[in-house]
Every structure is written in structure tokens, then in C-alpha cells.
Amino acid sequence: MRDAVLIIDLSNYSYEIEHRPNLFEEWIGGVGVAVQLLKEQMNPKADPLTEENVIVFATGPFTPAYPLASKTVALFKSPLTGNLGESHAGGRTATSIANAGYGAIVIKGKSRKPVYLVIENGKVHFKDGRALWSIPDSLVVGRILAENEPGRGIRTVMRIGGAGEKLVRYACVTTETYRHFGRLGLGAVFGSKRLKAIIVRGRKKYVPADGKKFREVYDEIFKKAIESDAMKKYHLLGTAANILPLNELNSLPTRNLQSARFENAEEISGEALAEHNLGRRIACSHCPIACIHLATLRIPYENEPYFYKTIMISYDYELIYSLCSMVGVGSRDGLLRLIHKVESYGLDAISTGVCLAWATEALEKGILSEKDTIIKLSFGDIKGYLKAIDYLYEQPNDFYRHLAMGVEHASDVYGGKVFALAFGGNEMPGYHTGYAAHLGYATGLRHSHLDSAGYSIDQKEKSLTPKELIDKLIAEECWRQVLSSLVVCFFARKVYTSDVISKAFEPLGVEISEDELKKKGEEIYKEKLRLKVKMGFNPENLRFPKRIFETESLQGKLDEKFIEEAKKYYVRSVNEVIGLGSSPHYTLITSE
Amino acid sequence: MRIYTNLVSVMKRLVIKDLEKCVGCGLCMYACSRKFAKKPEIGNSNSAILAISLSGFERGATVIFCHACIDPPCAQVCPTGALKPKKGGGVVYNENLCLGCKYCMNACPINAIFEREDGKIAVCIHCGYCSNYCPHGVLAYEEVEA
Numbered sequence: 001m002r003d004a005v006l007i008i009d010l011s012n013y014s015y016e017i018e019h020r021p022n023l024f025e026e027w028i029g030g031v032g033v034a035v036q037l038l039k040e041q042m043n044p045k046a047d048p049l050t051e052e053n054v055i056v057f058a059t060g061p062f063t064p065a066y067p068l069a070s071k072t073v074a075l076f077k078s079p080l081t082g083n084l085g086e087s088h089a090g091g092r093t094a095t096s097i098a099n100a101g102y103g104a105i106v107i108k109g110k111s112r113k114p115v116y117l118v119i120e121n122g123k124v125h126f127k128d129g130r131a132l133w134s135i136p137d138s139l140v141v142g143r144i145l146a147e148n149e150p151g152r153g154i155r156t157v158m159r160i161g162g163a164g165e166k167l168v169r170y171a172c173v174t175t176e177t178y179r180h181f182g183r184l185g186l187g188a189v190f191g192s193k194r195l196k197a198i199i200v201r202g203r204k205k206y207v208p209a210d211g212k213k214f215r216e217v218y219d220e221i222f223k224k225a226i227e228s229d230a231m232k233k234y235h236l237l238g239t240a241a242n243i244l245p246l247n248e249l250n251s252l253p254t255r256n257l258q259s260a261r262f263e264n265a266e267e268i269s270g271e272a273l274a275e276h277n278l279g280r281r282i283a284c285s286h287c288p289i290a291c292i293h294l295a296t297l298r299i300p301y302e303n304e305p306y307f308y309k310t311i312m313i314s315y316d317y318e319l320i321y322s323l324c325s326m327v328g329v330g331s332r333d334g335l336l337r338l339i340h341k342v343e344s345y346g347l348d349a350i351s352t353g354v355c356l357a358w359a360t361e362a363l364e365k366g367i368l369s370e371k372d373t374i375i376k377l378s379f380g381d382i383k384g385y386l387k388a389i390d391y392l393y394e395q396p397n398d399f400y401r402h403l404a405m406g407v408e409h410a411s412d413v414y415g416g417k418v419f420a421l422a423f424g425g426n427e428m429p430g431y432h433t434g435y436a437a438h439l440g441y442a443t444g445l446r447h448s449h450l451d452s453a454g455y456s457i458d459q460k461e462k463s464l465t466p467k468e469l470i471d472k473l474i475a476e477e478c479w480r481q482v483l484s485s486l487v488v489c490f491f492a493r494k495v496y497t498s499d500v501i502s503k504a505f506e507p508l509g510v511e512i513s514e515d516e517l518k519k520k521g522e523e524i525y526k527e528k529l530r531l532k533v534k535m536g537f538n539p540e541n542l543r544f545p546k547r548i549f550e551t552e553s554l555q556g557k558l559d560e561k562f563i564e565e566a567k568k569y570y571v572r573s574v575n576e577v578i579g580l581g582s583s584p585h586y587t588l589i590t591s592e
Numbered sequence: 593m594r595i596y597t598n599l600v601s602v603m604k605r606l607v608i609k610d611l612e613k614c615v616g617c618g619l620c621m622y623a624c625s626r627k628f629a630k631k632p633e634i635g636n637s638n639s640a641i642l643a644i645s646l647s648g649f650e651r652g653a654t655v656i657f658c659h660a661c662i663d664p665p666c667a668q669v670c671p672t673g674a675l676k677p678k679k680g681g682g683v684v685y686n687e688n689l690c691l692g693c694k695y696c697m698n699a700c701p702i703n704a705i706f707e708r709e710d711g712k713i714a715v716c717i718h719c720g721y722c723s724n725y726c727p728h729g730v731l732a733y734e735e736v737e738a
């Protein structure tokens with residue numbers, strides 16, 4: 001198995017490569033390994049925007065052996081939450097890191113001048129990044145690097161836009177134009193280290209322990225993937241397919257969650273986008289699904305008749321939620337313009353949309369004045385939002401400086417906590433399905449809908465007790481630690497069932513039973529939780545914004561008492577894990 | 593599987609069915625490294641086909657592999673005879689003779705010869721293995737007249 005860890009120190013432009021077979025054997029790869037590396041390399045009390053912060057990129061043992069093992073895990077300290085930052089991206093990052101010979105890459109320190117890194121097998125080049133610095137458009141940065149650096153087809157180009165340089169706490173790192181280490185502010189960490197981009201390229205071979213078996217298992221996984229529902233659903237309409245059903249279910253947060261139904265849902269649905277705007281689909285490396293949907297945005301030049309610029313924009317459910325329904329924008333053209341703006345600066349779309357939605361309501365309610373927001377923000381006003389996104393990057397006054405630090409922070413300063421939609425400091429994802437969704441955002445260790453997929457539990461189970469619900473969420477999150485250690489795409493979770501995973505390890509020379517896998521998932525979860533607590537996470541402090549109890553969800557109006565009880569139980573279970581009691585055993589669910 | 597007639601030889605080749613459908617997934621590239629049943633590899637070192645974006649994915653993706661020239665320029669510049677023209681088009685590669693000089697890579701006008709990890713080269717032998725793994729109908733393995 002791949003066991004090389006590349007450790008780069010930007011403070012003195014040096015690097016070393018360590019072989020750590022035991023680390024990868026014990027913790028699989030991906031998030032399992034990244035948690036251990038972060039523990040070793042970083043002071044948990046580090047200030048996220050100083051040289052003390054450490055970034056770990058980790059890939060798993062199935063990359064590049066099997067299809068759909070197409071993701072990389074990034075771990076760091078989040079400048080948005082001040083706690084553990086974890087974010088996953090596709091594109092070509094995982095395969096490029098693997099083909100360059102590494103299992104994980106650690107980045108420490110801080111450069112004196114802007115730099116970008118070129119990483120190859122056994123070698124790191126520190127390159128002068130001054131000419132790229134202050135180019136606000138991440139698309140342009142990507143193009144310049146793609147034109148000037150060799151390795152097309154076998155490389156990844158990870159970079160930040162202006163938002164990362166300006167330390168917007170929810171700036172992302174973009175890879176291959178359309179994929180992102182989106183959440184929790186990795187872009188700002190890059191910016192603080194004066195790291196504009198990382199290119200990784202490689203051509204490498206690994207020899208399987210059992211070649212014949214390897215081809216057989218590969219074919220089995222490939223066939224299962226091609227015939228899966230995921231292949232159909234995510235390839236055809238992509239995640240945008242969820243807009244109509246979730247709206248039907250009273251679960252699509254609208255106008256800062258003053259409602260969970262959007263009257264213009266049809267207009268911005270996956271179906272409408274596919275029919276009117278879809279231009280092409282592309283895929284992450286080694287993924288047969290090709291879920292990335294690119295829409296064509298044609299913008300006329302204002303003063304020149306019959307002149308247009310045509311731009312390809314990738315859309316997904318979360319972006320339609322955050323930049324349409326959440327801010328009351330009901331047009332596809334508006335959606336694509338807003339996505340384009342957010343992409344150019346390299347902002348996280350969910351956090352941006354939620355921050356703007358909060359600001360709009362705060363202005364309506366008189367908590368903010370137009371002196372703060374400079375322009376009038378109102379739900380549905382695309383032009384206003386486009387300008388406001390410019391201001392998030394430019395930060396021309398105190399208000400935008402605060403808003404660039406997230407909605408939790410901005411509402412600390414200005415008020416409006418009741419409708420500041422953040423969980424654990426991270427802006428809310430787009431599912432108001434019920435208890436499981438919101439409890440999942442709060443208890444999930446990265447405060448994401450992907451931690452434990454509460455939105456899915458809400459749609460299936462309506463009569464769980466608070467305790468049962470927490471157990472179920474944690475069990476799912478434990479299992480997902482296995483998937484994010486491998487690191488396979490969550491869309492392939494029904495392809496990579498525990499029996500398939502165990503079988504896929506064999507030809508690689510690794511024996512691991514289904515039971516052992518499940519245990520590993522629990523252990524990794526606990527290790528991550530312990531690290532999070534060391535970084536200052538206190539579950540007692542989890543805040544549930546009042547707004548979620550005001551607006552009807554799929555499960556009707558939510559009851560605060562239910563959430564309180566669930567929280568109490570969760571606090572107990574955290575305490576048990578960190579050694580203030582015996583540790584609970586979660587029953588695992590491996591499929592939905 | 594070759595049928596020779598007097599003048600025209602009919603042979604099977606890897607062909608493009610619809611380039612516009614390429615999503616850039618690279619499944620073909622990884623398949624190529626697995627193509628030898630006796631020594632399948634993981635990775636891309638030995639891959640003779642490459643999926644690229646057209647200077648950024650906003651312009652789509654495409655694949656590059658040996659076009660099986662009738663009069664292959666790569667074989668002409670090979671100093672050791674490691675690359676020899678194949679009857680009906682394309683080349684036969686004998687890696688034992690290959691120096692790793694990469695003259696062939698420079699001679700190929702469509703950049704369809706690739707460098708392996710060990711410094712030698714990878715070039716398509718038109719075995720068709722990869723076409724079984726293209727999920728989007730870009731590649732096929734078909735008889736063509738040469």
C-alpha cells in the first residue's frame with residue numbers, strides 16, 4: 001500500500017518524505033490517517049490564520065486502483081469555526097496525489113512571499129507566486145497555471161481566488177475549475193500561508209498483490225457502479241434533481257428559512273436546468289458517473305448589440321438552495337450569474353448564500369441600516385447580491401469585514417441571532433426536513449449534511465426518540481468515516497458496501513473483515529471527536545437557531561424540547577468518548 | 593484477429609465514436625494499465641491513452657491515443673528499432689530495445705506517445721481493452737480497412 005507522507009514546510013521552503021506503513025495499516029487512509037497526522041503535526045490551540053495552522057491532504061488505498069475512489073480529504077483548523085476543519089474534493093486531486101506516489105501531503109508554516117507549489121514524485125518545487133497574487137478570479141489563475149505548467153491530463157491544479165487572499169473565513173480551494181474544498185475556509189488558510197496554488201502531477205504504477213483477482217474485483221465494482229441508481233440519477237439530472245422533491249416535502253429553505261417552500265422551484269429545478277441550460281457533463285478522475293453538470297450562461301454586453309460572453313457554470317443542489325431559494329432568487333439566469341461570481345472569487349456558495357440571506361432579513365428588520373450594507377439588499381434582487389458579493393471580497397467597511405467572518409460572528413456583533421442560520425459556526429446546508437437534519441448539522445463533526453445525512457433519516461423515520469435519533473446519526477457518521485478513509489465518493493456508498501470493500505482489499509494484499517471495518521469506523525470517529533474537543537469543541541455550547549422551530553418542515557413544526565433532550569444525550573455520549581465515562585457502542589447502518 | 597486480402601487489410605482498432613461525449617473521467621487510462629492479464633498494473637504509468645480537458649474543463653474533455661498512422665513518424669526516428677511500423681498501420685513496440693530517448697514522443701504530431709515511470713514509453717497497441725470501460729460511448733473497438 002501507498003505509505004509515503006510528504007511534509008512541506010513553507011517557512012523555510014523545505015520538504016521531506018516519510019514512509020509510514022504502520023500509520024496507513026492502522027488508519028486506512030483519508031480521514032483516518034489525516035486525523036493522526038494533524039494530531040502529530042499541529043498544536044490543537046493553534047490560531048487558524050497563522051503559520052501554526054497545518055493542512056493535511058490525504059488519499060485512500062483504493063485510489064487509483066478502483067473506480068469512484070475519487071476524493072481527497074483535507075483537514076486543517078477552520079478559521080470559520082475556530083475548530084476542526086474538514087472538507088472533501090473530487091476533480092483530479094486524489095488520483096494525481098496517488099500517481100505522484102503519496103498517501104498524504106502535510107503543509108506547515110507560512111511563506112514570506114506569495115508562492116505556488118509543484119509536487120511530483122519525490123520532488124517539490126517552490127515557485128514564485130507574486131505575479132499570480134492579487135488576481136481575484138480563480139478561473140484565470142487556473143488557466144494561467146494550466147497553460148504554463150506541464151502535465152495536462154495527469155495533474156490537479158488547486159488554487160484560491162481573491163476571497164482566500166482576503167481571508168474571507170469561508171473561502172474555498174477550487175480544483176479543476178468545478179470542484180472544491182468548499183466548506184470551513186481552507187481557502188483562507190491558503191491565503192494566510194501566502195499559498196496561491198498547488199499543482200500535483202504524476203505517472204506511477206503500483207503492482208497488485210494478486211493481479212488476476214484485482215481485474216476480477218475491478219470488473220465487479222465497475223459493473224455494479226454502471227448499473228447503480230446513482231449512475232442514473234446523478235448522471236442524468238445531478239444533485240439538482242432534489243429541488244422539486246424537497247420543495248414538495250416542505251424542506252427547501254426559502255428567504256432565510258422564513259419558509260420551506262419556494263414558489264419558483266419549478267423554474268430553478270434540475271429538470272428545467274437540464275432542459276434549458278445544460279451544456280455538458282464532466283467527471284472526476286476515475287469516476288464513471290460524471291455528475292458534474294455544466295450550464296451555459298450567455299451574458300449580453302450592455303452597450304453592444306449582438307455581443308455575448310458565454311460561460312460554462314457548474315451547478316448542484318446546494319448552490320441552487322443557497323443562491324436561489326435561500327435569497328429568494330427565482331431565475332436560472334440569476335442563479336448562474338451568482339454562481340459565476342462566487343466561483344470567481346473562490347467563495348463557499350452555501351456560506352455566502354446564508355450570510356446574504358441573514359443580512360437581507362436583518363436589513364428588513366432594521367437591525368442593519370443601508371449604511372452598513374451600502375446597497376439595498378432585498379430577497380430576489382440579483383443585482384444587489386452580485387454587488388454584495390463584490391463587497392465580501394473588497395470588504396470596504398466594518399459590516400462586510402464582519403460578514404466575511406461568517407453569520408455566527410456577524411450576528412454576535414449586530415444581533416439577529418434568532419435567524420442566523422449556523423450550526424457549530426458553519427452556515428446551514430439546504431435541508432429543512434426535520435429533527436435529524438438539524439441535529440446532524442449540530443452533532444456532525446464537520447457540521448455538514450454529509451456527516452450523517454439526517455435529511456435522509458427524516459424522510460424515512462418519523463417516530464424515533466431523541467436518543468434513538470442521535471444513535472442513528474452517530475452510527476451513520478461512524479460508517480462514513482470508513483468511506484472517507486478509503487476515500488470513495490459518497491454517491492458510491494451503495495456500491496461500496498462493507499462486503500465489497502473487504503473483497504476489494506484482498507487483491508491489494510490487505511485482509512480486513514467487514515466487522516473490522518466497522519470497528520475502524522467507530523475508532524476513527526472517536527479519534528476525530530477527541531481531536532475536536534482538544535481544539536475547543538464543547539457540545540454544551542451548540543446553538544440551535546430559533547428560526548428552525550418557527551418554520552414548518554416535513555415533520556411539521558419542530559419542538560424545542562425534543563432537540564434539548566437529544567442534545568443532552570449527545571453531550572453525554574461525547575463525554576463518554578473523551579473519557580468521562582464508558583464508551584457507547586453504536587449499531588452501524590451501512591446502507592440507507 | 594486480422595484478415596488479409598490482396599490489397600486491403602481489415603483489422604480491429606480502437607476508434608472514436610463520439611468525441612463530444614467524453615467526460616474526461618480517465619477510466620480508459622486506468623484500463624490501459626490493466627490491459628495485460630498476466631501483469632495488470634494500478635495507476636497510469638503504462639497507459640497509452642490520456643483524457644485531457646480542453647484548456648480547462650469549461651471547454652470540455654477529449655482523449656488522445658495512437659491514431660495508427662500508415663507511415664508512422666515515430667518509428668522513423670527510433671534509433672534502435674524498438675518501434676517498428678505494423679502492417680495495416682500503427683507500431684509494434686519492443687521495450688527491450690528502447691533507450692528511453694523519447695525521440696518518438698517528439699516526432700508524434702498528436703502527442704500520443706507517453707512517458708512511463710521508468711523513462712521508457714507507452715504507446716497504444718490497439719488491443720481494445722479500454723473500450724470496455726468507457727461508460728459514455730466515446731470509444732469502440734471495431735474493424736477498419738487499412
Ligand code: SF4
Pocket residue numbers: 606623624627639640641657715716717718719720721722723
Ligand atoms: S486499445 Fe489497448 S493499448 Fe490502446 S489505449 Fe486502449 S487499452 Fe491501451
Ligand code: SF4
Pocket residue numbers: 613614615616617618619620621643654655725726727728729730731
Ligand atoms: S473512458 Fe470514455 S468518457 Fe472517460 S475519458 Fe476515456 S474516452 Fe472519455
